[in-house]
Amino acid sequence: MDSTVANAGTEEKTWGGGNQPLKASYGKMMMWFFIVSDALTFSGFLAAYGFSRFKFIKEWPIADEVFTHVPFLHGQELPMIYVAFMTFILIMSSVTMVLAVDAGHHMNKAKVTLYMFLTIIGGAIFVGSQAWEWATFIQGDYGAVQTKGGNILQFGEYVNVDGEEKFKRISIDEFAVPIADVRVEHERKNGLWFREEASLPPYTVNEIYTGLAANDNILVRTQIINEEGEKTVLSREESLRQIKDNGKLVVKGANLHVNEYGTALFADFFFFITGFHGFHVFSGVVINIIIFFNVILGTYERRGSYEMVEKVGLYWHFVDLVWVFVFTFFYLV
Amino acid sequence: MAHEHKLEIFRGLWKFKSNTQKIWGVLAFLTLVTAVEVILGIYKPEGLMEPWMTPFEGGFFATLMNIIFSAFIYMKPLNLIFIILTIVKAYYITWDFMHMRDETKALRRMVVWTGVFLICYLIFILLQEGGYVFEVYNAEDAIIKRDF
Numbered sequence: 443m444d445s446t447v448a449n450a451g452t453e454e455k456t457w458g459g460g461n462q463p464l465k466a467s468y469g470k471m472m473m474w475f476f477i478v479s480d481a482l483t484f485s486g487f488l489a490a491y492g493f494s495r496f497k498f499i500k501e502w503p504i505a506d507e508v509f510t511h512v513p514f515l516h517g518q519e520l521p522m523i524y525v526a527f528m529t530f531i532l533i534m535s536s537v538t539m540v541l542a543v544d545a546g547h548h549m550n551k552a553k554v555t556l557y558m559f560l561t562i563i564g565g566a567i568f569v570g571s572q573a574w575e576w577a578t579f580i581q582g583d584y585g586a587v588q589t590k591g592g593n594i595l596q597f598g599e600y601v602n603v604d605g606e607e608k609f610k611r612i613s614i615d616e617f618a619v620p621i622a623d624v625r626v627e628h629e630r631k632n633g634l635w636f637r638e639e640a641s642l643p644p645y646t647v648n649e650i651y652t653g654l655a656a657n658d659n660i661l662v663r664t665q666i667i668n669e670e671g672e673k674t675v676l677s678r679e680e681s682l683r684q685i686k687d688n689g690k691l692v693v694k695g696a697n698l699h700v701n702e703y704g705t706a707l708f709a710d711f712f713f714f715i716t717g718f719h720g721f722h723v724f725s726g727v728v729i730n731i732i733i734f735f736n737v738i739l740g741t742y743e744r745r746g747s748y749e750m751v752e753k754v755g756l757y758w759h760f761v762d763l764v765w766v767f768v769f770t771f772f773y774l775v
Numbered sequence: 776m777a778h779e780h781k782l783e784i785f786r787g788l789w790k791f792k793s794n795t796q797k798i799w800g801v802l803a804f805l806t807l808v809t810a811v812e813v814i815l816g817i818y819k820p821e822g823l824m825e826p827w828m829t830p831f832e833g834g835f836f837a838t839l840m841n842i843i844f845s846a847f848i849y850m851k852p853l854n855l856i857f858i859i860l861t862i863v864k865a866y867y868i869t870w871d872f873m874h875m876r877d878e879t880k881a882l883r884r885m886v887v888w889t890g891v892f893l894i895c896y897l898i899f900i901l902l903q904e905g906g907y908v909f910e911v912y913n914a915e916d917a918i919i920k921r922d923f
Contacts, residue, residue: 464882474882478890485894489901496905500913506816526813530806537802540872544794671824752874759872763865770861774816775854 473753477760480722484764487718488771491711501593501665503704504673505773511578525773528571529765532723535564536762543755546748551737554751558734561758565727572720579712582695585614586702587650589688594704598675599659609675612660614692617653618645647689654685665704712772719768722761729754781876784867801871808860815853823853 464471495502506521513524542557586596598611625646626632628639654660662681666674676684693700701709733754742748782797783790784804791797815823828847831837841848846855870876875883912919 463879464885465879466882471882474886478886481890482893482897485897489894489897492898493901493905493908496902497908497912499906499909522813522816526809529809533802533805533809536868536872537798540798541795543874544798547794756873759868762872763868766861766864766868770812770857774812774857 467749469749469753470756473756477756480760481764484715484718484767487711487715488767491715491771494705494707494711498705498707500667501705502667503665503701503708504667508579508703508708509575509773511583513574522773524571524575525769528568528575529769531564531568531571532762532765535561535568536759538564539755539758543748543752546742546751549743549748551740551743554737554742554748555734558730558737558751562727562730562734565723565730565758569720569723569727572716572723576713576716579709580695580697582693582702583613584611584702585644585692585694587647587685587689588691588693588700589684590690591688592706593665593688594693594702595684595689596663596673596702597654597660598663599661600675609661609663609672611663614645614650614653614694617657617660618649619652619656621646621649621652643692644694645692647685647692650692651682651685651689655682715768715772719761719764722764726754726758726761730758780874784871797871801867805864805867808864812857812860815856819853823856824851826850827852 466474509525510519510521511524512518512520538557538560542554542561545553545557584596584598586594588594596611597614597617598609600607601610602608625642627642628634628637630636630638654662658678660681661678662676662684664674664676664684668674691700693702695702696709696712698706698710698713700706703709733750736742736750737748742750780794780797782792782794784797784801789800791800826848828844830848831840869887875886911917
């Protein structure tokens with residue numbers, strides 16, 4: 443890289459820059475400093491998540507009940523399994539990356555190419571998994587009713603599982619009674635052409651209430667976490683009263699405004715933090731692809747050093763490192 | 776360019792013949808830690824769901840002890856275990872995958888101490904504040920009503 447650096451002719455002297463106390467190249471050091479600042483950004487987000495969670499500590503959604511889906515295993519409740527798989531994929535791609543760096547140290551072009559390729563594949567699988575996770579989260583599964591105060595009321599019944607009374611969620615699709623309604627979604631073609639409206643909820647609160655009144659077994663569950671660390675289930679009369687008096691909006695799935703799993707902030711932070719991390723993974727994959735082609739073209743072979751692979755490797759490991767923390771604070775704790 | 780790697784982890788308890796072997800060894804360890812986390816997360820053992828200590832009552836020294844032992848008094852042991860395991864994982868990713876183990880002491884401290892100090896500060900401020908806002912909303916004499 444000598445050709446790209448202007449020399450003053452005093453390099454060998456200490457004050458001319460001849461002293462390298464950190465024994466690291468400029469690029470590598472700057473990558474480390476970038477990582478420190480990016481780590482602060484992420485810890486800012488995660489600490490803000492902690493702030494909101496402490497603020498609503500008695501009613502925060504329980505992650506195990508939110509992320510229960512695994513692709514191709516429809517209808518089964520398998521908390522954590524898929525995220526654990528995603529974590530493993532990312533750690534695995536970190537391993538192939540470090541193997542690529544190691545092969546680079548031995549100037550082994552074929553191996554660097556292979557391991558870089560595997561790293562890119564791992565990153566792509568991770569981003570794809572995250573997209574699937576988002577889609578599932580946005581689509582929602584059971585649906586809920588939002589109260590005037592913005593709280594979420596969910597539905598379910600007690601069932602006997604192996605001699606133990608367990609609260610099992612019921613989807614609003616199963617008991618809501620459709621009532622012919624005059625309210626039609628406002629579209630450009632049937633109303634004012636210059637105005638639009640967001641799509642209407644699948645049911646009205648009245649339809650939910652009628653369905654709830656008709657099914658004696660269904661109870662309402664609030665956001666409040668009780669002594670046993672579970673969400674409070676209301677009595678039958680209280681359930682009916684809550685929906686009748688406080689029910690305002692039927693919610694299915696989650697977006698930045700409403701969230702059927704609980705506090706809307708939970709969805710906001712989920713989108714923001716995993717989105718920001720996913721964007722890092724995506725840009726990591728793009729950078730990896732660029733380096734991959736450079737390796738194939740023999741750029742680093744001619745340069746005589748595969749340090750560029752090492753630098754992009756540092757970034758890639760950092761993305762893995764962040765995921766380890768996101769995994770803990772979003773899915774475990 | 777000479778690339779010497781320190782080929783041992785766990786303070787020399789586990790030695791490796793080559794860097795490649797060390798990478799696989801670290802992977803095995805990280806996978807084990809993740810598996811432990813997932814199993815604990817799914818089964819949630821009863822004994823780990825309640826804090827191990829109750830808060831000290833009394834004056835200044837009780838408060839001091841509550842601060843010193845806060846991790847055992849106010850946190851579920853399960854969550855404490857998760858956080859410790861996460862930091863262990865972070866350590867091995869940084870030290871062995873990012874080769875922090877092979878960097879000079881000065882670079883290592885520049886990156887790690889700066890980050891750790893600022894992150895601890897950030898977490899303290901925000902969690903303290905979050906707890907305070909919770910108190911304002913939920914105390915006996917709270918005058919703010921948001922749950923209706």
